[in-house]
Amino acid sequence: MTDFSHSTPSAATEPRKHGGSLLAQTARTRKRNAAEKRFRAYGIAAIAAGLAMLLVLVVTIVSKGTGAFQQTFVTLNVELLESKLDKNGNRDLDDIKKVTTFGYAPIIKGAMEAAVEELGIETDLKSKELAGILSKNAAAQLREYVIANPDQIGETVEFRFLASSRVDGYLKGRVHRDSIANDKNISPEQLDLVDELAAAGVLKKTFNMDFITGADASDARPEAAGMGVSMLGSLFMMFVVLALALPIGVAASIYLEEFAPQNWLTDMIEVNIANLAAVPSIVFGILGLAVFINYMHLPTSAPLVGGLVLTLMTLPTIIISTRASLKAVPPSIRDAALGVGASKMQAVFHHVLPLAAPGILTGTIIGLAQALGETAPLLLIGMVGFIASNAPESLADGLLAPNSAMPAQIYEWAKRADPAFYERAWGGIIILLIFLVTMNTLAVILRRRFERRW
Amino acid sequence: MNDMTLMDSTVDTQPTKIAAKNVNVYYGDSHAIKDVNVEIEDKTVTAFIGPSGCGKSTFLRCLNRMNDTIDICRVKGDILLDGEDIYDKRVDPVQLRAKVGMVFQKPNPFPKSIYDNVAYGPRIHGLAKNKAELDEIVEKSLRRGAIWDEVKDRLDAPGTGLSGGQQQRLCIARAVATEPEVLLMDEPCSALDPIATAQVEELIDELRASYSVVIVTHSMQQAARVSQKTAFFHLGNLVEFGPTGQIFTNPEDPRTESYITGRIG
Numbered sequence: 001m002t003d004f005s006h007s008t009p010s011a012a013t014e015p016r017k018h019g020g021s022l023l024a025q026t027a028r029t030r031k032r033n034a035a036e037k038r039f040r041a042y043g044i045a046a047i048a049a050g051l052a053m054l055l056v057l058v059v060t061i062v063s064k065g066t067g068a069f070q071q072t073f074v075t076l077n078v079e080l081l082e083s084k085l086d087k088n089g090n091r092d093l094d095d096i097k098k099v100t101t102f103g104y105a106p107i108i109k110g111a112m113e114a115a116v117e118e119l120g121i122e123t124d125l126k127s128k129e130l131a132g133i134l135s136k137n138a139a140a141q142l143r144e145y146v147i148a149n150p151d152q153i154g155e156t157v158e159f160r161f162l163a164s165s166r167v168d169g170y171l172k173g174r175v176h177r178d179s180i181a182n183d184k185n186i187s188p189e190q191l192d193l194v195d196e197l198a199a200a201g202v203l204k205k206t207f208n209m210d211f212i213t214g215a216d217a218s219d220a221r222p223e224a225a226g227m228g229v230s231m232l233g234s235l236f237m238m239f240v241v242l243a244l245a246l247p248i249g250v251a252a253s254i255y256l257e258e259f260a261p262q263n264w265l266t267d268m269i270e271v272n273i274a275n276l277a278a279v280p281s282i283v284f285g286i287l288g289l290a291v292f293i294n295y296m297h298l299p300t301s302a303p304l305v306g307g308l309v310l311t312l313m314t315l316p317t318i319i320i321s322t323r324a325s326l327k328a329v330p331p332s333i334r335d336a337a338l339g340v341g342a343s344k345m346q347a348v349f350h351h352v353l354p355l356a357a358p359g360i361l362t363g364t365i366i367g368l369a370q371a372l373g374e375t376a377p378l379l380l381i382g383m384v385g386f387i388a389s390n391a392p393e394s395l396a397d398g399l400l401a402p403n404s405a406m407p408a409q410i411y412e413w414a415k416r417a418d419p420a421f422y423e424r425a426w427g428g429i430i431i432l433l434i435f436l437v438t439m440n441t442l443a444v445i446l447r448r449r450f451e452r453r454w
Numbered sequence: 455m456n457d458m459t460l461m462d463s464t465v466d467t468q469p470t471k472i473a474a475k476n477v478n479v480y481y482g483d484s485h486a487i488k489d490v491n492v493e494i495e496d497k498t499v500t501a502f503i504g505p506s507g508c509g510k511s512t513f514l515r516c517l518n519r520m521n522d523t524i525d526i527c528r529v530k531g532d533i534l535l536d537g538e539d540i541y542d543k544r545v546d547p548v549q550l551r552a553k554v555g556m557v558f559q560k561p562n563p564f565p566k567s568i569y570d571n572v573a574y575g576p577r578i579h580g581l582a583k584n585k586a587e588l589d590e591i592v593e594k595s596l597r598r599g600a601i602w603d604e605v606k607d608r609l610d611a612p613g614t615g616l617s618g619g620q621q622q623r624l625c626i627a628r629a630v631a632t633e634p635e636v637l638l639m640d641e642p643c644s645a646l647d648p649i650a651t652a653q654v655e656e657l658i659d660e661l662r663a664s665y666s667v668v669i670v671t672h673s674m675q676q677a678a679r680v681s682q683k684t685a686f687f688h689l690g691n692l693v694e695f696g697p698t699g700q701i702f703t704n705p706e707d708p709r710t711e712s713y714i715t716g717r718i719g
């Protein structure tokens with residue numbers, strides 16, 4: 001035996017428990033570190049996958065939907081012939097209204113011919129085909145204008161007509177010369193004319209406010225369809241949801257959280273509220289159909305009914321989030337209030353509720369955003385389809401007159417045959433997402449702004 | 455008479471403020487307080503001591519019915535405040551709590567201004583007719599809470615922005631602002647440093663002039679310093695109750711002696 005081995009007998013007989021030198025990792029440590037590294041990599045991969053999907057989603061929506069915000073217009077000088085529009089010449093509105101859109105067709109044809117002539121464009125197209133590049137809505141557009149401004153009859157006015165969806169599609173690259181071989185709505189000659197008019201600056205693609213403010217249009221006139229009226233439908237529904245779900249939800253939560261005794265009944269209620277939050281929305285839709293429409297005879301397709309159904313759907317969300325934020329208020333605050341002789345209600349309304357308010361507000365906004373994007377129940381109560389062609393004129397009208405809502409409008413467009421509607425569906429999704437993102441951002445900001453830490 | 459009567463003589467003259475008779479408290483199936491009988495005197499500091507979980511805080515919370523907020527808690531027996539049973543059906547706990555104020559273990563100021571913290575009690579009880587009177591009450595209470603000089607220039611600042619010791623004194627000021635007759639203190643100094651503790655203890659001694667103070671404490675030194683009467687609780691039983699001096703120097707029960715000398719607890 002050497003002196004060295006003698007001085008460290010334990011090292012020779014039994015190995016030290018946690019390895020020799022601290023500078024060298026033991027096999028076990030290496031294994032654990034490797035496992036941790038692997039887990040981190042999985043996490044990063046998961047996040048990257050999520051972000052990639054989000055990116056694909058956003059890019060797809062934006063690339064497909066932005067087209068809907070632009071529309072092709074043809075600017076023409078229109079001579080509003082008195083002989084056609086007001087034969088009696090006394091500008092009597094009732095007489096003017098008697099002239100249907102058929103009466104306006106010749107005027108539009110004439111304006112189109114004049115424009116072609118003025119620009120010196122040579123074409124074999126007949127006047128009817130010339131006017132065919134305009135929207136089928138053009139006559140109605142002009143009639144509306146004349147009824148609003150009867151004093152303009154007899155004058156020549158510059159008017160901006162919607163181009164037909166085929167022309168619009170041609171300018172946006174959706175319609176090609178080889179793709180229209182069997183298309184009765186447009187011919188290659190008409191596209192030649194479109195090229196010339198575009199070169200002359202008469203036909204232009206510009207931002208289309210009407211898509212944001214307008215009403216839905218029939219199948220033959222996709223270029224005239226807009227989101228505006230269904231947006232109002234959604235707005236009125238949200239109005240109903242907010243007016244009903246917030247007070248009912250908050251009152252129910254305060255009672256359950258602060259006042260109700262703990263027994264099997266309240267336990268049952270609690271479980272059922274949690275279950276209700278997970279009920280598919282279409283179930284609420286059919287419930288609304290059975291109760292509000294079939295039994296209570298509320299009007300079909302009305303935002304009021306939509307709002308009632310969405311209230312049922314939003315209530316559990318609001319109750320759950322309100323209870324969570326009430327629970328988050330430390331009990332010491334309640335003790336403090338009770339300790340100075342406040343009644344339970346005073347303690348709740350003076351101290352607990354103000355502290356829980358940001359959380360309640362956040363939950364409400366998220367519940368509303370959820371309701372705003374809900375489609376299925378609206379299908380069942382008839383809020384889908386080509387319903388409203390005019391914006392509601394009063395509050396009662398807004399609540400009771402048939403209307404659609406944003407997501408139902410998007411569904412309706414996506415379901416129609418013309419690809420021009422398909423583009424509008426994507427455009428509608430952009431508008432809907434802007435609303436949802438705004439609401440959720442607001443919720444986050446409110447939470448950040450008013451969040452209190454104890 | 456032995457040496458201890460020196461202290462007793464100043465105490466014994468006080469009338470009984472709260473009398474507890476055969477009080478039993480249950481949390482569901484567990485029996486938290488067993489047959490406690492105690493008489494708490496007016497204008498006296500009474501300390502409750504005992505190991506953790508012995509029921510002293512539970513008993514304290516019975517005295518202003520704060521236990522009502524706990525669903526599973528049941529109280530049996532009589533607790534008389536000035537001869538009236540506070541658990542009588544006709545008693546409104548809110549009215550009771552205005553008479554029996556409470557200071558909690560953890561400083562719990564409302565997340566409002568210092569002024570509003572103190573003014574809240576007087577406001578809900580309608581103690582002030584106008585702003586001037588309310589201002590007066592707030593100032594008086596903050597002075598009694600020995601915190602006026604520190605906060606008089608920033609009454610609009612949030613109460614939660616004060617230091618721990620200041621917060622606790624603010625809570626005491628808030629409690630005295632409603633002019634209670636009894637002040638319950640549940641380990642008021644457990645979250646405080648020695649300096650803040652000393653300030654609060656000094657304050658308790660001053661409060662004795664006007665109130666009956668009941669204090670729960672884990673610190674036997676504190677009980678010895680501030681109280682005239684001490685009750686020792688163990689496993690839900692009131693083991694011994696008597697003048698503080700006697701409890702600490704000449705306890706009758708061996709359990710009290712063991713606790714005081716550090717053998718149990």
